[in-house]
Amino acid sequence: EETNASEAETCGLYLAVSSTSTAEETNWGLYSGRDLAPRVSVGFPDVGINMINLRAHGVPTDAENDRNTLLSRTVDFLESFVWVPDPAGAKFEVQNGKIITAIAGAGVLGGFNVKLTNANWKHSAAYRRPRLEHENDVEKNHPGRGASTPFYNVMLESSTEISQGSEIFVDYGDNWEDEDKEHELTKDEYKKLDETVVKMVNFFEKHKEELDADSKQEIFQFLMQDVLSAAIGPDKAHKVGTLLPTVPDELPRVVEAGGSLAYSDPTIYRKLEWLDEHGRCMDNIKAGASNISYAGRGAMATRAIKQGSLVAPVPLIQVPDRAVFNMYNLQLSEDGETYIRTSDDIVGEQMIINYSFGHKDSSLVFVPAGAIVNLINHGDTPNAKMVWSTHPSHRKMWLNFKPETLLDDEQMYTGLLMEIVATRDIEPGEEILLDYGPEWKAAWDAHVESWKGRLAKGEISETRAPTAVDLNTKYSEQPYPSESEFAAPENVCLKASLSVEESDATGTLENPKTWATPDEFANLNPDTLVNMHVVESRKVEDEEDGDEPFRYVVKWANNNGELTFVKEVPHSAIAFVDMPGMSDAFTEGAFRHVIGIPDDIFPKAWRNRK
Numbered sequence: 001e002e003t004n005a006s007e008a009e010t011c012g013l014y015l016a017v018s019s020t021s022t023a024e025e026t027n028w029g030l031y032s033g034r035d036l037a038p039r040v041s042v043g044f045p046d047v048g049i050n051m052i053n054l055r056a057h058g059v060p061t062d063a064e065n066d067r068n069t070l071l072s073r074t075v076d077f078l079e080s081f082v083w084v085p086d087p088a089g090a091k092f093e094v095q096n097g098k099i100i101t102a103i104a105g106a107g108v109l110g111g112f113n114v115k116l117t118n119a120n121w122k123h124s125a126a127y128r129r130p131r132l133e134h135e136n137d138v139e140k141n142h143p144g145r146g147a148s149t150p151f152y153n154v155m156l157e158s159s160t161e162i163s164q165g166s167e168i169f170v171d172y173g174d175n176w177e178d179e180d181k182e183h184e185l186t187k188d189e190y191k192k193l194d195e196t197v198v199k200m201v202n203f204f205e206k207h208k209e210e211l212d213a214d215s216k217q218e219i220f221q222f223l224m225q226d227v228l229s230a231a232i233g234p235d236k237a238h239k240v241g242t243l244l245p246t247v248p249d250e251l252p253r254v255v256e257a258g259g260s261l262a263y264s265d266p267t268i269y270r271k272l273e274w275l276d277e278h279g280r281c282m283d284n285i286k287a288g289a290s291n292i293s294y295a296g297r298g299a300m301a302t303r304a305i306k307q308g309s310l311v312a313p314v315p316l317i318q319v320p321d322r323a324v325f326n327m328y329n330l331q332l333s334e335d336g337e338t339y340i341r342t343s344d345d346i347v348g349e350q351m352i353i354n355y356s357f358g359h360k361d362s363s364l365v366f367v368p369a370g371a372i373v374n375l376i377n378h379g380d381t382p383n384a385k386m387v388w389s390t391h392p393s394h395r396k397m398w399l400n401f402k403p404e405t406l407l408d409d410e411q412m413y414t415g416l417l418m419e420i421v422a423t424r425d426i427e428p429g430e431e432i433l434l435d436y437g438p439e440w441k442a443a444w445d446a447h448v449e450s451w452k453g454r455l456a457k458g459e460i461s462e463t464r465a466p467t468a469v470d471l472n473t474k475y476s477e478q479p480y481p482s483e484s485e486f487a488a489p490e491n492v493c494l495k496a497s498l499s500v501e502e503s504d505a506t507g508t509l510e511n512p513k514t515w516a517t518p519d520e521f522a523n524l525n526p527d528t529l530v531n532m533h534v535v536e537s538r539k540v541e542d543e544e545d546g547d548e549p550f551r552y553v554v555k556w557a558n559n560n561g562e563l564t565f566v567k568e569v570p571h572s573a574i575a576f577v578d579m580p581g582m583s584d585a586f587t588e589g590a591f592r593h594v595i596g597i598p599d600d601i602f603p604k605a606w607r608n609r610k
């Protein structure tokens with residue numbers, strides 16, 4: 001029996017079958033358990049895990065054979081769930097080359113419906129992420145460095161009001177549009193349509209005494225066919241016809257449902273009782289500072305969780321051959337377009353291996369897609385374990401399939417659902433710990449030993465330079481330093497989101513341009529983030545500036561080295577960013593090992609390795 005929430009607090013975010021699902025393929029989706037105001041966090045901030053040049057590393061270009069085809073298919077499959085690195089604060093991780101970022105929870109599972117977009121990434125949260133309190137020993141090296149992602153505090157925000165039971169649709173950005181545009185209504189047209197429906201309802205209500213059923217129907221048809229066709233063209237009028245009822249008496253249902261889209265697809269909104277029965281609570285855990293040395297962040301219970309009940313649902317992204325995460329020495333091709341391997345020696349593994357579930361007897365691994373699940377650490381005395389879900393959309397049959405068939409056409413979706421359940425009563429605030437298995441434990445212990453040896457031999461230094469996170473935390477309460485006050489270490493650079501007001505200012509020191517509030521204030525937009533230097537800062541004294549503690553005059557040099565000076569740049573538009581290839585993620589000799597799926601639940605059919 002699964003009881004989701006404590007008595008005191010109800011579930012804020014559910015995993016459930018998405019309205020975008022088809023009969024053949026389940027898409028998981030997220031549904032809000034609460035009414036949300038605009039610009040509040042949807043679920044809890046999560047981590048982003050980068051895959052760097054995944055295709056160049058993971059898919060050999062030499063021969064077309066079954067294995068290479070499967071590796072290539074795996075990259076396609078992974079790419080359909082991941083994001084550009086921008087929302088995670090990772091846009092500047094490499095100079096050339098391609099990064100894709102897995103953001104479990106909202107990133108992988110948030111639905112796609114341009115018309116119903118109700119959430120967007122809060123870039124500034126990720127770019128200005130604070131350090132954890134227990135990381136005060138910042139300049140000291142330790143064996144956990146480079147083993148966990150430095151990109152956390154990845155936050156999804158409501159972009160409009162979200163009513164309880166709504167599916168969450170994340171803004172995928174401009175390059176993701178609906179294909180069949182000509183026949184599709186725009187967001188604005190949907191809005192106008194819904195306003196028109198309200199007018200029609202009012203009209204029929206006002207004249208209900210005078211109109212008999214036949215004349216009502218006649219007027220309705222005239223409005224729907226002739227008037228609409230003339231107004232928006234026959235193709236779109238036809239589309240409207242499929243969205244609205246065929247009889248006028250049904251029109252009030254459209255308004256009740258929350259609009260024509262919701263009326264035509266009732267699975268976009270779910271009742272709380274439905275979500276409790278058919279969904280799985282996704283916000284029983286949130287990120288916090290792990291209690292375990294060198295482990296980084298951990299997953300903390302947000303409410304009491306009874307023994308045997310759900311901690312977190314975990315849709316799994318199947319990766320039939322973990323070789324796709326191997327890394328090689330790469331070199332930019334002569335045309336500068338792609339990367340190619342310079343040798344077939346494996347020199348490392350993508351960091352996502354540390355977040356993946358696997359088994360020693362199998363090439364198959366899974367990238368877990370549950371919110372905050374990526375943050376669950378190993379503990380020698382665990383309080384949770386993995387089980388296969390009893391949810392009807394969990395494809396039990398797949399447990400009998402051979403790994404290489406799990407990406408056949410019929411299986412190109414996340415059909416497997418794991419659940420993390422409590423093995424004892426868990427108190428609010430307690431860290432969730434799994435047993436990662438004996439292979440993981442042995443690998444970690446060996447890593448720590450070898451790390452100590454390398455330290456003793458002087459192969460690793462005791463200290464390391466502060467990172468962007470360290471410096472952003474340091475300067476959260478004091479002004480970012482000017483060029484003359486502070487020579488930035490080589491591993492970081494200072495950037496600002498610079499947009500300027502239309503004006504006659506020349507952009508010189510004497511006549512600087514004025515910083516303009518971007519469309520989405522305080523959303524550090526990585527598209528406008530440029531390297532710059534602080535020329536001077538002033539403390540903000542009056543109230544008019546909201547939360548901004550400081551304003552700056554900054555100096556920006558374009559590609560030709562021409563300088564532009566901009567004044568009134570707010571503190572929130574500035575952040576340190578790690579230089580390409582210099583963040584903790586690139587630590588040499590960093591720990592890599594998959595999380596073990598327990599032997600007793602790992603199916604026989606998947607054991608393709610001895």
Ligand SMILES: C[S@@+](CC[C@H](N)C(=O)[O-])C[C@H]1O[C@@H](n2cnc3c(N)ncnc32)[C@H](O)[C@@H]1O
Nearest residue numbers: 147148149295296297354355374375376377378
């Ligand atoms: C799935 S991630 C857990 C989240 C991670 N702590 C973070 O901050 O992103 C697994 C990684 O966390 C670290 N980790 C987990 N359990 C640990 C433990 N008991 N001791 C040390 N490191 C641990 C290791 O780096 C491991 O590869």
